[in-house]
Amino acid sequence: MSTDTPPLPAWYVISLRPRGQHGPMRRAATRCGGGIIALSPWRLQPLDDDGAQAGLQAALDAPRVLFTSPMAVRAAAMLQPLRPADGQQWFAVGAGTAAALRRAGAGEVAAPRRMDSEGLLALPGLQRLDGLKIGLVTAPGGRGTLAPALQARGGEVRRADVYRRISLAPSAHALAALRGLSRPAAVAVSSGEGLRLVMDALPADLAARVRSLPVIGASDRLLELAYALGFAHGHRAADARPASLVEAAASILG
Incomplete structure (x- = not known):
């Protein structure tokens, strides 16, 4: 039986979807050679x-x-x-x-x-x-x-x-993944309220690190909000579907 471990993803999407709803984003990223860091602002x-x-x-x-x-x-x-x-x-x-x-x-x-x-x-x-x-x-x-x-x-x-x-604090697993991030990454945003909650909840050092990443926005309005929150680099996805957000991220990270 092979003991080979799968290769690490070449890049990551930081997924801000509700708890329990990261599956479509994860599958889309895997198909493109990437992975996700699940950072849920809330549960529904x-x-x-x-x-x-x-x-x-x-x-x-x-x-x-x-x-x-x-x-x-x-x-x-x-x-x-x-x-x-x-x-x-x-x-x-x-x-x-x-x-x-x-x-x-x-x-x-x-x-x-x-x-x-x-x-x-x-x-x-x-x-x-x-x-x-x-x-x-x-x-x-x-x-x-x-x-x-x-x-x-x-x-x-x-x-x-x-x-x-129902708002959630960032999980210890997500915080550790962000601190250990050593691959290119982008933040996928389909909710302005979700982005605000996550940025407010992150420790200052990680908030600064996340702001340094490119943001993939599902609309021009969301990109404008990201810029107002301190993000410097943004790219527009075709729409808010997880596959579209991942494809936009892959085009700049892959």
């Missing part, structure tokens, strides 16, 4: 209280319904079936959220090619709303531009918070 907890159920029902009664993440879909589906009524239009922020809705039985869902809030807001069905009720299925915090933009277009937003983010 579905909500099942009376407020969440009532909020979801109100949101799903609206003529147009927006889902902001796959987790929003999964948490909503735990509360009640997701079946659009006749004449309703359902929207997803990106391909992953749309796929989750289809798996839940939602049928036809509109999603933008540009998978972020700006792309979602550019869809034809979300322009002049003129008093139309809009259901927004989401979590507290995050994507803070959506509701004000929809209201500015005349929409009456019915917000349903169906899960929450």
Whole structure:
């Protein structure tokens, strides 16, 4: 039996995804010859209280319904079936959220090619709303531009918070991996709130080291935030999918 150990990854992506959701990033990095350091800013907890159920029902009664993440879909589906009524239009922020809705039985869902809030807001069905009720299925915090933009277009937003983010301190394993990092690395960012939490939670020496790395942003807005937080080098990914973030990192690290 061979005792050869596998080679070390040639480079690393620092993954800021929620706890338990680093698998897609890890698999994408492995395919490209890289690895990841999992640095989770939070874990996700579905909500099942009376407020969440009532909020979801109100949101799903609206003529147009927006889902902001796959987790929003999964948490909503735990509360009640997701079946659009006749004449309703359902929207997803990106391909992953749309796929989750289809798996839940939602049928036809509109999603933008540009998978972020700006792309979602550019869809034809979300322009002049003129008093139309809009259901927004989401979590507290995050994507803070959506509701004000929809209201500015005349929409009456019915917000349903169906899960929450519970902040996490960096794990000892992640801190040790950052301190021992000896290969090229980049930081993959698909959430501005997540990036802020991680940078605030890191010890000063590691925060400075992470800021010296290139950041891979899922949108121009996220790159601008990274620069404001002290990052000097940024590159734009095609979208927020883990494979797209990894491909962008590989193009500069591989």
